[in-house]
Amino acid sequence: MDAAIVGTGITRFGMFVGTRLRKLASCAADRALDDAGLDAADVDLVVVGNAAAGLLTGQEMIRAHTALADSRVAGRPMLSVENACASSSSAVHLGILAVASGAHDTVLVVGAEKMTSADRTLAGRTLATAVDLEREGQVAPDGAARPVFMEIYAAEARAYMQRSGATPRDLAAVAAKSSHNGSLNPIAQVRDPLTVDEVLAARTIVDPLTRPMCSSIGDGAAALVLTRPELARRRGQQAVRVLASTVGAARAGDAGDVVARTARRAYEQAGLGPADVDVCEVHDAAAPAELLIAEELGLVPAGGAxxxxxxxxxxxxxxCPINPSGGLVARGHPIGATGAAQIVELADQLRARAGGRQVEGAGTALAENAGGSLGNGPAACVVTLLAAP
Structure with missing residues (x-):
């Protein structure tokens, strides 16, 4: 594809009850512009991914304009994108299409979410709306909600353990690995490495998931600057090439294969296969998902993860390192920021800027970001393939 990443910016991820969404979004946006060496006047379009501000902060409309009202790009043309937890990777997809088509020369993409508040039940109630409420005969909860998605992930983990022979210790090892990677990431929400035994000994959320196997609610923002490779060369910018960007969707009653279908189209678009991928960021909202997704992406045969x-x-x-950032489990999962944060991590890996978590020799990277629940799997999926400068 005729698109490249020339700037990245990201905030610390964590629980910042007193910090507003606009401060997080503006910080990430300004950092990405600084990294690209550009001014606001150079930006033709801004695309903002946000999943849930309408419920979390009350800002249902003009989310992009308000999130970036205090930033340098205030007043530039803006779009808002909502696609559940895949909101900001979907925003990146639209930004890629905008520059690759020639419609715009430079696009700034921002993903941001503010999930914490004085009401500790609000985030859970919000997440419970990322399903087909009408089809399932439900209404949006008005009190403390069940951990709907952890129940879904736990059921998937139990089924995976039955068919693959995975044990609770295998699931805990994934979480421990993620916590180690998170300890090396200065913006991660979870910075304390855990042992397998510590993960297993923690409080059970939904069997077999213990607390460290589950991503936390949090706040944060990430941003990228996109342009075409020839413009990057003209400006003297180090450009991470976009090889593919594909979006998939599920429907009720399907086979739950949206991740695999979306990945296949990405490989075809890039002219690559799973064996060509050097490093991945995947949507591990619960640690066992890393194993399932590795198989869905074709990185390993079914049952081989x-x-x-x-x-x-x-x-x-x-x-093939997976989630060097710490993933959703350790880096954190401010839902509307997650997809952009994955791509920021991979762009930094491909520019050899990841410090102690650097994957040596990384030349090709894959991001898989999913959102919502529909049918027998995620409702939405975005897969992005990138190549080093």
Whole structure:
């Protein structure tokens, strides 16, 4: 594709009850512009991904304009994108299409979410709306909500354990690996590394998921600057090339294969296969998802992720490191920021700027971001493939 990333910016992820969404979004946007060496006047379009401000902060409309009202790009043409937890990767997709088509020369993409508040039940009630409420005969909860998505992920984990032979210790090892990576990431929400035994000994949320296996609510923002490779060369910018960007959607009653379908189209678009991928960021809202998604992406055969994980294939020094950022479990999961944060991490990896979590020799990277629940899997999925400068 005729698109490239020339700037990245990201805030610290965490629980910042007193910090407003606009401060987070503006900080990430300004950092991305600084990284690209550009001014607001150079930006033709701003695309903002946000999943839930309408419920979380009450800002249902003009989300982009208000989130960036205090930033340098205030007043530039803006669009808002909502696609559940895949909101900001969807925003990146639209930004890529905008520059690759020639409609715009430079696009700024921002993903931001503010999930914490004085009402500790609000985030849970909001997440419970990322399903088809009408079809399932439900209404949006007005009190403390069940952990709907952790129940879904736990059921998927139990089914995976039955068919693959994975044990609770295997699931805990994934969480421990993510916590180690998070300890190396200065913006991560969880910075304390945990052992497998510590993960297993923690409080159970929904069997077999213990607390460290589950991503937390949080606040944060991430941003990218997109342009065409020839413009980047003219400006003297280091450009991470976009090889593919594909969006998939599920429907009620389907096979739950939206991730696999979306990945296949991305590989076809890039002219690559799973064996060409050097590093991945995947949507591990619960730690066992890393194993399932590795198989859905074709990185390993069906049922083969457990054995490779036991051999260290997905660690920083392994055959194909997964979630060097710490993933959703450790870096954090401010839902509307997650997809952009994955791509920021991979762009920094491909520019050899990841510090102690750097994947040596990384040349090709894949991001998989999913959102909502529909049918037998995620409602939305975005897969992005990138190449080093």
């Amino acid at each position: 457990v054995a490779l994980a036991r051999d260290g294939a997905f660690t920083l020094g392994g055959r």
